[in-house]
Amino acid sequence: MIATQIKLSSPDELSIKWDDGHASIISLRKLRDNCPCAGCQGETVLLKTYKPDQQQYLPGRYMLTNIQQIGHYAIQISWGDGHSTGIYTWEILRNL
Numbered sequence: 830m831i832a833t834q835i836k837l838s839s840p841d842e843l844s845i846k847w848d849d850g851h852a853s854i855i856s857l858r859k860l861r862d863n864c865p866c867a868g869c870q871g872e873t874v875l876l877k878t879y880k881p882d883q884q885q886y887l888p889g890r891y892m893l894t895n896i897q898q899i900g901h902y903a904i905q906i907s908w909g910d911g912h913s914t915g916i917y918t919w920e921i922l923r924n925l
């Protein structure tokens with residue numbers, strides 16, 4: 830399954846079209862709150878999960894500034910507060 834088109838459908842929603850004809854609408858807030866990077870989700874090391882400290886909510890947290898495609902399997906999203914380490918695979922996006 831591959832995303833064939835990704836665009837902002839409104840100032841706070843991302844719309845994704847899939848190669849199977851399905852279309853998804855994901856709010857930027859949900860996207861950011863589910864950022865898959867280790868800094869947001871914590872890291873599991875030797876079966877222990879280290880959750881990050883409560884994050885500061887900086888201005889621009891839910892503002893999408895850039896989307897970059899990573900190969901054929903994912904996109905990397907940059908946010909208005911400077912955060913850009915989250916790699917969203919098609920699978921993650923589809924599950925949101």
Ligand SMILES: [Zn+2]
Nearest residue numbers: 864866869915
């Ligand atoms: Zn993150």
